[in-house]
Amino acid sequence: MQTFPPPRIYDALGLIMSYYPNHFTEQAKVEIETLLDHCLETLHDDSEKFLSTLIIKALRKMIGTSGIDEHIYLKRYEITQIELFNILIKEFPFVKWGHEIANTLICNKLKDSENAIIVDIGIGQGIQMVHLLQKLNSLPKIKNVTIIGIEPFIDALEATGENFSRLKSQVNYNLHFEPWNIFIENIKEATFAEKLAPFNGEIIINASLALHHIQTLDNRLQVMSVLRSPSPKGIVLVEPNIDHFEPDFNRRFHNCYQHFYHIFQVIDNLNIDQYTKNGLKLFFGREIEDIIGHKNSERYEKHEPAFRWIEKLIHGGFAVQNNFLEKLPEVGSGIDLYFNESGYLGFRYKSETVLSVIYAEPVHIA
Amino acid sequence: MIVHKHANVTIEYDQAKQRLKQTWSGFIPSKDFRDAIDATVVFAAKNPVRTIISDTLNQGVVKPEDTEYAGSVMPKLVAKGLKGMAFVIPENIFTQLSLKKFANNEQTKGVQYFKSESDAVVWLNSL
Numbered sequence: 001m002q003t004f005p006p007p008r009i010y011d012a013l014g015l016i017m018s019y020y021p022n023h024f025t026e027q028a029k030v031e032i033e034t035l036l037d038h039c040l041e042t043l044h045d046d047s048e049k050f051l052s053t054l055i056i057k058a059l060r061k062m063i064g065t066s067g068i069d070e071h072i073y074l075k076r077y078e079i080t081q082i083e084l085f086n087i088l089i090k091e092f093p094f095v096k097w098g099h100e101i102a103n104t105l106i107c108n109k110l111k112d113s114e115n116a117i118i119v120d121i122g123i124g125q126g127i128q129m130v131h132l133l134q135k136l137n138s139l140p141k142i143k144n145v146t147i148i149g150i151e152p153f154i155d156a157l158e159a160t161g162e163n164f165s166r167l168k169s170q171v172n173y174n175l176h177f178e179p180w181n182i183f184i185e186n187i188k189e190a191t192f193a194e195k196l197a198p199f200n201g202e203i204i205i206n207a208s209l210a211l212h213h214i215q216t217l218d219n220r221l222q223v224m225s226v227l228r229s230p231s232p233k234g235i236v237l238v239e240p241n242i243d244h245f246e247p248d249f250n251r252r253f254h255n256c257y258q259h260f261y262h263i264f265q266v267i268d269n270l271n272i273d274q275y276t277k278n279g280l281k282l283f284f285g286r287e288i289e290d291i292i293g294h295k296n297s298e299r300y301e302k303h304e305p306a307f308r309w310i311e312k313l314i315h316g317g318f319a320v321q322n323n324f325l326e327k328l329p330e331v332g333s334g335i336d337l338y339f340n341e342s343g344y345l346g347f348r349y350k351s352e353t354v355l356s357v358i359y360a361e362p363v364h365i366a
Numbered sequence: 367m368i369v370h371k372h373a374n375v376t377i378e379y380d381q382a383k384q385r386l387k388q389t390w391s392g393f394i395p396s397k398d399f400r401d402a403i404d405a406t407v408v409f410a411a412k413n414p415v416r417t418i419i420s421d422t423l424n425q426g427v428v429k430p431e432d433t434e435y436a437g438s439v440m441p442k443l444v445a446k447g448l449k450g451m452a453f454v455i456p457e458n459i460f461t462q463l464s465l466k467k468f469a470n471n472e473q474t475k476g477v478q479y480f481k482s483e484s485d486a487v488v489w490l491n492s493l
Binding site for chain 1: 393395426427428429430452455459460462463464465466467469470478479480489
């Protein structure tokens with residue numbers, strides 16, 4: 001029987017993306033439908049096809065083609081918000097261990113402190129902070145902890161408040177929560193100082209998967225400067241290590257593909273059923289839609305590689321510290337952790353460093 | 367003898383070999399593609415067609431539903447005496463995906479795929 005191997009999906013996808021922005025002819029649209037049809041055939045247990053489907057979905061939204069309705073195929077994998085949060089926090093190593101490492105680092109830095117102020121940028125529902133507050137309980141000297149939770153979504157802040165209220169009776173220090181319903185880029189040095197003024201203690205700033213939502217370079221640099229202004233003890237950044245700030249659509253597509261191709265392989269390694277794996281992949285479809293399916297000026301998932309965050313920190317008056325943990329945990333799922341000499345802790349799967357944790361302290365000029 | 371001719375497809379009949387040859391080029395709109403498939407079926411209903419060679423080397427992509435349509439006529443051709451069909455594999459990767467879909471169709475079992483026309487002809491001549 002004479003047959004032939006199917007072509008590489010990545011090659012086909014790359015060709016389609018090369019038509020952007022104005023070469024989506026009738027033939028090109030049939031090519032898109034054909035590739036989508038090919039991907040949908042065995043979507044369930046093929047990560048590359050799942051990823052390509054999400055990318056094509058985003059592209060079609062951008063260029064406005066109709067045809068096969070991929071939503072019918074994808075919606076069977078939708079999972080509830082609660083399930084999703086549980087998986088992200090308990091199973092997904094980049095979130096679970098990103099939080100854990102950041103929290104361990106913060107605890108280490110506060111081990112001799114009696115009073116601490118933790119500024120959490122993009123606190124969300126306070127999931128990471130709940131774990132941190134539990135961890136702080138083991139510090140013998142800690143007496144007062146203030147969490148300043150910066151978050152643009154009021155509902156999330158209210159949920160955080162409820163989460164912290166439940167926690168108050170379980171910790172052996174005074175816990176105060178100061179919600180701040182604002183976008184970080186709208187905070188000026190003076191208002192930051194005013195917000196911090198009533199509280200006493202060493203300041204630690206935490207920004208887990210938050211700063212990449214700031215849209216412009218100018219605002220990112222300004223935020224670094226504002227964060228430096230109260231002379232915090234340190235700042236912890238957790239950020240995806242990929243360039244989705246890239247304005248060129250084709251380069252951004254290739255970066256996006258490589259990044260999520262590796263993330264999806266990690267998801268395939270998790271000890272959860274196939275439907276839940278696909279539910280988690282579908283969750284990342286929202287990020288892919290932002291990266292591929294929106295105009296650059298309307299995008300919010302603008303990740304940058306670790307070295308560029310380090311540059312911004314330095315520009316803002318910080319110095320990064322490497323080797324900030326004595327012992328690195330085994331995170332499993334085929335991921336290895338390593339300290340890059342430029343100043344970050346990398347979460348690497350195969351050849352791709354997917355996530356970085358950066359710790360920096362203010363430079364004090366004599 | 368030319369059976370069907372369009373800007374993007376020519377269908378010829380070799381009476382001595384009782385063979386139809388489809389030669390495709392570029393992107394062919396849906397209606398024109400189906401017209402060519404229909405022309406093949408109509409001709410095979412009236413004339414002895416033992417084998418078909420479909421040269422898709424330079425063909426552009428085919429809509430998924432048109433690929434299914436092409437697969438759906440195979441039983442009619444076999445019922446009229448078709449003994450074998452060979453494709454020359456396209457260079458275009460999207461056309462390869464179209465052909466892969468055709469190949470995965472249950473109704474196209476027995477169809478074979480070759481890198482060159484000469485290899486395809488050797489197989490068809492052996493039938």
